[in-house]
Amino acid sequence: MKKEQVANCQFSVWYPIFKKHTIKSLILPLPQNVIDYLLDDGTLVVSGSCCSFPNAPAAHTNNSGSEEEEDVQWSDDETTTTVTAPEFPEFTSKVLEAINALGGSVFPKLNWSAPRDANWIALNSSLQCFSLSDVFLLFKSSDFVTHDLTQPFLQCSDQDSPDPLINYELVLRKWSELIPGGEFRCFVKENKLIAISQRDYTQYYQHILKQEEHIRQAVQEFFSQHIQYKFPDEDFVFDVYRDSQGRVWLIDLNPFGEVTDSLLFSWDELLSGGEITRDHQDGPSFRYTTSEVTVQPSPCLSYRIPRDFVDLSTGEDAFKLIDFLKLKKSQQEESEDEEEEEETAPQ
Numbered sequence: 001m002k003k004e005q006v007a008n009c010q011f012s013v014w015y016p017i018f019k020k021h022t023i024k025s026l027i028l029p030l031p032q033n034v035i036d037y038l039l040d041d042g043t044l045v046v047s048g049s050c051c052s053f054p055n056a057p058a059a060h061t062n063n064s065g066s067e068e069e070e071d072v073q074w075s076d077d078e079t080t081t082t083v084t085a086p087e088f089p090e091f092t093s094k095v096l097e098a099i100n101a102l103g104g105s106v107f108p109k110l111n112w113s114a115p116r117d118a119n120w121i122a123l124n125s126s127l128q129c130f131s132l133s134d135v136f137l138l139f140k141s142s143d144f145v146t147h148d149l150t151q152p153f154l155q156c157s158d159q160d161s162p163d164p165l166i167n168y169e170l171v172l173r174k175w176s177e178l179i180p181g182g183e184f185r186c187f188v189k190e191n192k193l194i195a196i197s198q199r200d201y202t203q204y205y206q207h208i209l210k211q212e213e214h215i216r217q218a219v220q221e222f223f224s225q226h227i228q229y230k231f232p233d234e235d236f237v238f239d240v241y242r243d244s245q246g247r248v249w250l251i252d253l254n255p256f257g258e259v260t261d262s263l264l265f266s267w268d269e270l271l272s273g274g275e276i277t278r279d280h281q282d283g284p285s286f287r288y289t290t291s292e293v294t295v296q297p298s299p300c301l302s303y304r305i306p307r308d309f310v311d312l313s314t315g316e317d318a319f320k321l322i323d324f325l326k327l328k329k330s331q332q333e334e335s336e337d338e339e340e341e342e343e344t345a346p347q
């Protein structure tokens with residue numbers, strides 16, 4: 001996979017070509033100060049969409065209860081400014097305008113990636129955003145978004161060639177309730193559709209099994225009519241959604257290579273080509289999960305914080321909280337014992 005191929009899969013490259021066949025979206029250039037804010041680990045604080053707290057006190061004042069406070073002077077100006085949410089009035093109003101134009105709620109992305117690994121942090125556990133602060137919270141919590149910003153060409157084979165110039169963009173897509181069983185990933189090699197995989201492979205969907213041939217044909221037809229030869233590259237991966245009326249929509253374009261999840265295929269198979277085309281003579285090979293037995297945990301699970309942390313922080317599980325406090329207490333007692341031992345130890 002070459003850097004050029006990755007650059008071609010940016011949203012702003014493919015969207016104008018396939019606009020008619022995908023979800024309505026708006027692209028806003030990301031100002032440098034917003035990029036800096038997204039990359040800054042120190043400021044998770046996000047200001048509200050309409051109001052802010054310019055004189056908000058530092059988040060870490062006064063919780064140590066120690067007598068040293070006066071010496072340390074937590075409340076000096078420098079400390080205060082580091083935790084105050086930054087303001088981007090012009091950008092904020094552009095984003096709000098775009099969200100309104102898209103019906104009031106959006107699915108956010110950067111040039112390539114959505115913050116799929118961060119949905120657990122949102123109040124609604126979803127990527128549905130109603131304001132810029134919703135978007136910021138997700139973006140700042142997402143490794144996928146950081147990857148776009150810091151190392152988009154990491155896995156490219158032509159590391160010695162210069163990086164293509166990237167203009168970072170915020171992509172806002174009209175929020176659409178997509179049923180996961182209707183999503184498929186399609187692999188194109190030398191402008192030929194070689195493979196289709198169920199996208200949400202952790203679940204078994206009976207309708208896919210029943211409609212296998214329909215789905216294969218619908219996707220193949222969509223590809224030949226609307227996608228084939230229209231994209232600047234001959235190898236790529238595209239994602240589609242087949243709605244309840246059987247109509248196929250384009251969801252995303254991805255590079256043909258390891259950065260893209262190959263789902264129910266392996267990159268070895270896809271890159272060698274020959275083997276997989278054989279399991280269906282005149283069309284793409286189509287793989288889907290065929291029984292409950294193979295159901296697996298959600299792929300983004302490892303990005304979440306442990307369930308115990310959530311329960312403790314929300315105070316939802318009183319027993320866990322009690323166990324936690326007991327643990328703390330016994331640890332404290334242990335360390336006190338150790339101190340005592342040290343004190344009484346012979347010199």
Ligand SMILES: Nc1ncnc2c1ncn2[C@@H]1O[C@H](COP(=O)(O)OP(=O)(O)OP(=O)(O)O)[C@@H](O)[C@H]1O
Pocket residue numbers: 023106107109112113114115116173174175176177178180183199239251252254261
């Ligand atoms: N406009 C939308 N409204 C609601 N959900 C959406 C929308 N667009 C995409 N999704 C959901 O989010 C998922 C991820 O979207 P998308 O493929 O654009 O992200 P991505 O970061 O490129 O993912 P990947 O890394 O797998 O390529 C989709 O599979 C779909 O379920």
Ligand SMILES: [Mg+2]
Pocket residue numbers: 112113252253254
């Ligand atoms: Mg993608």
